[in-house]
Amino acid sequence: MKTIYRNKNGAKETFIQAYDRTLQEWDVPVESAYFDTSFGETHVLISGPEDAEPLILFHGFGFSSTMWIENIRPLSKRYRTYAVDFIGDINKSEAIRQIKNKEECASWFREILNGLNIQKAHVAGLSYGGFIALVLAIYAPQFINKMVVMSPAASFQPQSKKFFIKCLLAGVFPTTKRLNGLMNYMIGKGNQVNETLRNQFIAGMQNALPKNKLFPSYMEDDELKAIQCPTLLLIGDQDIQYDPRKAIARANHLVPHIQTKLVADTGHGLAMERPTTINSLMISFFSTSVNNREL
Template sequence: MVSIYRKGGSPQRLAEAYDRTVGLMGTPVESRHAVTSYGRTHYLAAGPAGAPALVLFHGFCFSSSGWVENIRELSSAYRVYAVDLPGDINKSEPERLIRSKKDCAEWFEELLQAFGIGHAHIGGHSYGGFVAMIVASLRPSLVDKLVILSPGAGVLPQSSRFFVRCMLAGFLPSERRIHALLDDMTGEGNTINPMLRRQVVVALQNALPKVKLLPSLLTDDELKRITAPALLLIGDQEVQYDAERAVSRARAVMPDVRAHVIRDAGHGLPLEKPGEVNGLILDFLGEARLMNGVG
């Protein structure tokens, strides 16, 4: 198994911090593992077993608990699978790492097979948004609708300043530096869940991500292959790139996208504005259900 832990790092401390955050979700969640050729992928499942599937991918250095403000509302209408991305700081147990976009698409296909479903809505925040875009581009037949929240690169390159601050927090993980990074990612006047903030500190001080597929700019051809209806939301205080330019490129290139800039929000969009984001996601996904005669 590929280990994410630093020398002297404690898996128990990380698990305890993760479980405390999950305990705040306000809805029953099941902790499970899906067996793939990349190892055992941990995920949280919530919502009615017979409901349409929604697979969620978290941000870099977070975990499936990063959906703490969203999973209760989203699972009211969907069977939610919040996945721990292999190689990041979470409960997955990778035997080999995802090193390419092709690997990522292959892993996702195996994941759906383990869930016992043939297709799903998918969504992601930050790095998870990048992952969701790759999957939708390379496996369009498996994706019903796509939700992209503040994607890591993807539509525009990440700023070098943002990348450097993330690297420093990873390699020199003082509590002050980690909190400063989280503050920088959060829109002015907003807050994110303090238990989740604490989890990120514990995570980075005990482990280091081994993710090999890093966020990058997707080409026009890659974006054009995303044929699933897509919802792209980016905060007007996004720190990676200019939100308006990102939305403009998506509208110009992606075949079927609704792209919006959310006012008074930063990179932590689904944590900063959960009510607004949850409502927009449910409205967007619900249209497909109505058109198919469901609900």
């Protein structure tokens, strides 16, 4: 498989340095571990008490597990957190072959859990990571306890053409101005994203390009009806990839055990934009039972 890096003249080193700068700002102890899978080496950032409930985190497309920089402290106080670098994306995982479909994604997940010696875990994901979480809830349900899905890429509604085109142009022409513009377009009005993480995203997109064949897609009714784990869906009221209210309505109609919340004054990057709010919602959902469908 071809490398994700755009050239051989220091591109990998430049990105790894940016990744490590973000990781230096994590204010909790972290273990950086690699696990062999049939798709290549998967990199995982591990924090929290060894005897705590496991929580697996999946990042957004083009980011990495350092995306959870503003969330990791409160989450790792309560859980043993495993922030997984999705293989084939821009991060420290090293793919030898691409994940081509949902079944292969579930196989990769099972191999990771085997390496981590985890039988069952909570799962959370943002954007592309939210789409991955939903895939795993459908194709590897026996391994998931509860799930928090934040602004999942496509999944409940088709992505808008404008959103798709902006993302495509940022990948093809990754100027600093265009990438900053994409970030500003994705977050809610007046909100901020950690500056070091923003710089890592820019360095990543300018020096690498994801090699991934499992693209976010609109999920069929039967797929969504098959999700049996308790699920919390969070979408920002300013999300720009689709109509958030239509996505929540479809989720409430089809997913059996779901609670939903439209997060006020928030765009597509919920966990990065509103970390205090999102951390509280995640911890509350994972630790208690919520009966009503809409929070």
